[in-house]
Amino acid sequence: MTSPQNRAALVINAVADGSPAQRAGITTGERLVRINGRPVRDVIDYAYLAFDDHPLLDIVDPAGGYRQVRLEPEPGEPLGLAFPAPEPKRCGNQCLFCFVHQLPKGMRKPLYVKDEDYRLSFLQGTYVTLSNLKPSELRRIIEQRLSPLYISVHATEPILRERLLGREGIPPILEQLRTLAGARIQMHTQVVLCPGLNDGAALEQTVDDLAALYPAVQSLAVVPVGLTEHRTHLPALTPVDSAYAATFLEQWLPRMRRLNRRLGEAFLQLADEFFLKADHPFPALRAYGDLPQWENGVGQVPWFFKEARGLLRRAKPLPPFRATVVTGISAYGFISEFLRHLSEKTGAELRATAIPNQLFGSSVTVTGLIAGRDILAALGPGQPEGVLLVPAVMLKEGAGVFLDDLTPEQLSRELKVPVMTFEATPSGLYRTLRSLGRKQAP
Structure with missing residues (x-):
């Protein structure tokens, strides 16, 4: 043939x-x-x-x-x-808040790649704007039932959305969402909140428009814009600080509860970072439903609290040893409190150390964006005493390296202390501590 x-x-x-x-x-x-x-x-x-x-x-x-x-x-x-994963379509947007545009020079080349591919949204849960979606691709989504999709909306008002995406002539997002909803394609959506741009009345319109498409639009996460100190020649944006976060929660928590009661579902969800910045109590874990926005940093801290409580009830005494857990600044408070209780329960000497982010700048406080050299700069040789425990969320999955390509082994040699990684959950940490305890036991 x-x-x-x-x-x-x-x-x-x-x-x-x-x-x-x-x-x-x-x-x-x-x-x-x-x-x-x-x-x-x-x-x-x-x-x-x-x-x-x-x-x-x-x-x-x-x-x-x-x-x-x-x-x-x-x-x-x-x-x-x-088969290999599909080669992603490249993103043609110039979003005002694009994190890739804010990366420092000298990092791994794949980190600078912007993808915008509905296929990866379906396969991997990555967020896409649908700004490059062709009519034939829209038909394919419907024919092959590619559901759920994860869609970055940011604003439903067309002119504002074009400004946010830095691109004119894109398809109206509401028309696309209504077509998908009519075909019973499920969608999870997000708004990256930029103070003074898509908050206020614009956010109210966006929430109302997306709630009208429930249950096809299953959830909407509002997450604060992430800004690094590498915004040279980029538009000026206002960060979400503690005062803004407190005011935002005061306005939007009651609205969230009313809307979710009306829909009978945890539709509108606010990112954990708002609560951490404002030092505001979190809603109960049940307010996050089945955690559809977990990867978006929504509901992770309440889930941590629940698992930590269960772990502290069942934790057993361990041989005496010292261990220090590295964490980002935003998580330091509740991680430190958890380790204090776990020390009391196990007898091990456990503490947390908050690592300032030098790679991206002090405004970036999440644990997952800490680089290996950030840890080196914060600690120095011979620190801390005992074992240094690094959450695996700091490392590239499958490669075992930090964002700056430093490995835990290199970190150990530089600090002259043992370094171990652990799954970034209370149970994952406890398993690692038990492993350490077995090594310390006579």
Whole structure:
């Protein structure tokens, strides 16, 4: 047979042992072109088309040879093929608050890549603005039921939204959302709040417009704009400080509660950072529903409180040793309090140390953006006494390096103290402490 004319293809990078694909002779490095005569552009097409009982696959080998393969899976058996993640579409926006534009020089190249891809929104939960969405892609979302999607709205008023995204002529977001809602596509949305721009009456309009699309729009998170000290030649923006956060919560917490009661769902959610900046008590964890905005920093602290209470009830005594947990400035208060209670319960000497952010600037206080050299600058050789515990959220997943490419091993050599990483939860910390305790036991 000759090669198929359609050049769209997925490179197969893994074939599961004993799977229908392996039994049919498919190997790593070959390309999947079609399933049942329909082109396969990406992993979404593969997942959508591969549910046939006996799918017919068009395969091209590395030498260009073409063949058709009929797979014979058992009922419910996966086909056994794996593919690389799709290469993301690049973002053409020039958002006033884009964090990538505020990065210092000299970091890893992938950190400077701006992606804007509805496929990754569906596959990985990344937020997209839909500003580059073509009509054919909108039809595809509806046809293949790509739900839920995670959408950055920022403002529903068209002119204001164009100003925020730094781009004219983009599709009206409400029209897109109404089309998706009409097709019963579920959506989670966010507003990055910029004081003096999309707050006040603009935020009220945005919340009202999105609430009108409930239940298709399942949730709306309002998160404060993040500003670094590397905004050279960028528009001036006003940060969310403690006074603004306190006033914002005074105005919006009652509105949030009224709206969520009316909808019967935790629809509107306010980022944890507002409560930390304002030193305001958090709502009960149940106010966050099933935590749909967790990755957006919404509900993480109330969840931490609940897990910490449970852990403190079951924690057991440990051999005496010293350990210091590094954290960002915003989390220092409640982390320090938790460690004090955990020390009392276990007998271990535990404390927290807050690390100022020198890489991005003092206005960035979250734990996940602390770099290795920030820790070095704050502590110095021989500090602290005992073991230094680093939450894994500071490290790149799968690579084990800080944002500045320093490794925990290098950090240990520079500080001349043992360094260990732990899952950034109360239970994850306790497991690491128990491991340390076993090493300390006679």
